[in-house]
Amino acid sequence: MGYAISGRPVFAGLDMDFPRGRITAVMGPSGTGKTTLLRLITGQVLADSGSIVVAGQELRGVKRADLYTLRRRMGMLFQNGALLTDLSVFENVAFPLREHTDLPERLIRQLVLTKLQAVGLRGAAELMPSELSGGMTRRVALARAIVLDPEILIYDEPFVGLDPISLGVILRLIRHLNDALGITSILVSHDVQEISMVADAVFLLSGGKVAAKGTPQELRSYPSEIVRQFVGGLADGPVPFHFPAPDYFGELLARGEK
Amino acid sequence: MNLVSELWTSLIESLVGLGAVVRFLLRLVAESPRALLRVDVIAQQIYNSGALSLVIIMLSGLFVGMVLGLQGFELLQRFGSEEALGTAAAIGLVKELGPVITALLFAGRAGTALASELGLMRATDQLSAMEVMAVDPIRRVVVPRFLGGVIAMPLLAAIFSVIGIYGAQLIGVQIMGVDAGSFWSQMRASVGLSDINEGFVKSCVFGVACSLIAVYEGYHATPTAEGVGQATTRTVITSAVVILFFDYLITAAFL
Numbered sequence: 001m002g003y004a005i006s007g008r009p010v011f012a013g014l015d016m017d018f019p020r021g022r023i024t025a026v027m028g029p030s031g032t033g034k035t036t037l038l039r040l041i042t043g044q045v046l047a048d049s050g051s052i053v054v055a056g057q058e059l060r061g062v063k064r065a066d067l068y069t070l071r072r073r074m075g076m077l078f079q080n081g082a083l084l085t086d087l088s089v090f091e092n093v094a095f096p097l098r099e100h101t102d103l104p105e106r107l108i109r110q111l112v113l114t115k116l117q118a119v120g121l122r123g124a125a126e127l128m129p130s131e132l133s134g135g136m137t138r139r140v141a142l143a144r145a146i147v148l149d150p151e152i153l154i155y156d157e158p159f160v161g162l163d164p165i166s167l168g169v170i171l172r173l174i175r176h177l178n179d180a181l182g183i184t185s186i187l188v189s190h191d192v193q194e195i196s197m198v199a200d201a202v203f204l205l206s207g208g209k210v211a212a213k214g215t216p217q218e219l220r221s222y223p224s225e226i227v228r229q230f231v232g233g234l235a236d237g238p239v240p241f242h243f244p245a246p247d248y249f250g251e252l253l254a255r256g257e258k
Numbered sequence: 259m260n261l262v263s264e265l266w267t268s269l270i271e272s273l274v275g276l277g278a279v280v281r282f283l284l285r286l287v288a289e290s291p292r293a294l295l296r297v298d299v300i301a302q303q304i305y306n307s308g309a310l311s312l313v314i315i316m317l318s319g320l321f322v323g324m325v326l327g328l329q330g331f332e333l334l335q336r337f338g339s340e341e342a343l344g345t346a347a348a349i350g351l352v353k354e355l356g357p358v359i360t361a362l363l364f365a366g367r368a369g370t371a372l373a374s375e376l377g378l379m380r381a382t383d384q385l386s387a388m389e390v391m392a393v394d395p396i397r398r399v400v401v402p403r404f405l406g407g408v409i410a411m412p413l414l415a416a417i418f419s420v421i422g423i424y425g426a427q428l429i430g431v432q433i434m435g436v437d438a439g440s441f442w443s444q445m446r447a448s449v450g451l452s453d454i455n456e457g458f459v460k461s462c463v464f465g466v467a468c469s470l471i472a473v474y475e476g477y478h479a480t481p482t483a484e485g486v487g488q489a490t491t492r493t494v495i496t497s498a499v500v501i502l503f504f505d506y507l508i509t510a511a512f513l
Contacts, residue, residue, distance in 0.1 A: 068392040084379075099398070141387075144391075
């Protein structure tokens with residue numbers, strides 16, 4: 001698959017597969033297009049070349065109605081939660097149910113409370129999103145993402161900015177949801193430690209291609225400079241520390257002109 | 259030569275922009291019948307755009323009416339026809355000041371609120387989240403806000419005019435001593451249905467224009483703090499110019 005933004009290629013010849021019922025992580029340095037990959041998988045943007053197949057459905061040339069039907073089988077957890085700020089926690093989780101089903105109010109209430117119980121926030125049902133901490137916001141967003149019992153669950157940077165307790169809770173939830181519901185999970189992150197605790201398989205992206213693929217353990221001993229730099233957290237390597245710039249001393253000694 | 263080519267490019271860009279706005283409007287109109295079925299969602303937006311603008315509209319209507327009473331009385335007295343104050347105030351308010359000032363105030367209060375709300379929803383991924391949840395944000399978020407504004411505007415303009423006439427009466431009759439009977443009877447005799455129609459058509463057109471500009475700017479805002487700020491500013495400026503432009507066109511059409 002290939003994809004470019006304003007003529008600048010983000011992916012070229014990218015080839016990935018996400019097995020059913022497993023947690024597959026996508027890692028890579030910032031700016032490698034991890035979030036763009038999620039937008040491609042959810043059909044928010046379309047690939048320029050090649051094909052993307054989600055749950056047997058080819059996304060190229062897919063009709064809007066079919067894409068929406070497919071999206072009902074997916075859940076996505078956004079980096080900042082993306083809760084609807086004018087709705088309470090309860091209404092946020094109930095939102096997909098109200099939009100896509102004609103279930104009676106009593107059943108909606110039971111389903112929402114069940115999902116909130118699963119993320120430990122049944123007691124926060126009446127709070128507004130502005131009253132939640134970062135970790136709680138993400139758990140509510142997770143409850144909303146699973147309320148329609150999706151087959152595929154996509155996490156965009158779920159560990160960013162969480163305190164150790166919230167981090168532990170989210171890690172446990174991701175693993176538990178995957179094991180209990182048999183969901184196919186796609187997890188985009190650059191947190192090496194957390195990924196190695198939860199993922200079954202890892203893709204490491206670099207330069208618009210897959211630089212490495214394997215289990216988290218296999219990646220630790222992968223014979224590649226970029227993988228060593230990323231997994232070891234080294235400041236300099238194939239991904240340079242410095243943004244491309246003219247000669248340092250030359251620029252310092254230049255007389256004020258830009 | 260350079261100037262000509264720049265002007266040409268700018269003209270083409272403006273036309274492309276106008277085309278995008280018209281396409282957006284057509285999409286909103288196409289989605290409107292289904293959105294109207296969600297009465298609770300529409301009612302919420304009429305409340306947001308209309309009821310929450312009531313205080314500013316009523317206060318402004320009262321003051322504008324009072325100024326009309328004062329100025330009108332002073333002017334008509336020169337010709338010895340201060341009894342015509344009711345007619346002058348009513349026609350001025352119903353045909354012109356009611357719809358125009360209401361629309362300008364609407365753009366400043368409800369328009370900016372709509373644009374910044376939608377812009378922030380985009381900046382915080384709320385619109386993307388809806389898309390991923392297979393909910394069309396245009397249908398669920400944009401159309402109800404657009405319709406809320408379109409429905410609220412004529413109601414607000416009517417309230418503005420009524421309060422304005424009361425304000426003119428307050429000054430003209432209660433303070434300046436114009437005869438109450440002549441004030442009301444002359445107004446009833448000379449304000450016709452065509453005057454009311456003109457005001458109604460204006461407020462409907464302004465309602466569509468202001469709501470469209472606000473939701474278009476908000477929905478297409480660059481998802482940054484600066485982008486949302488710019489979208490809000492553009493909403494007010496574009497709305498003001500468009501309101502006055504259409505005001506001239508409709509006034510000319512009704513002559």
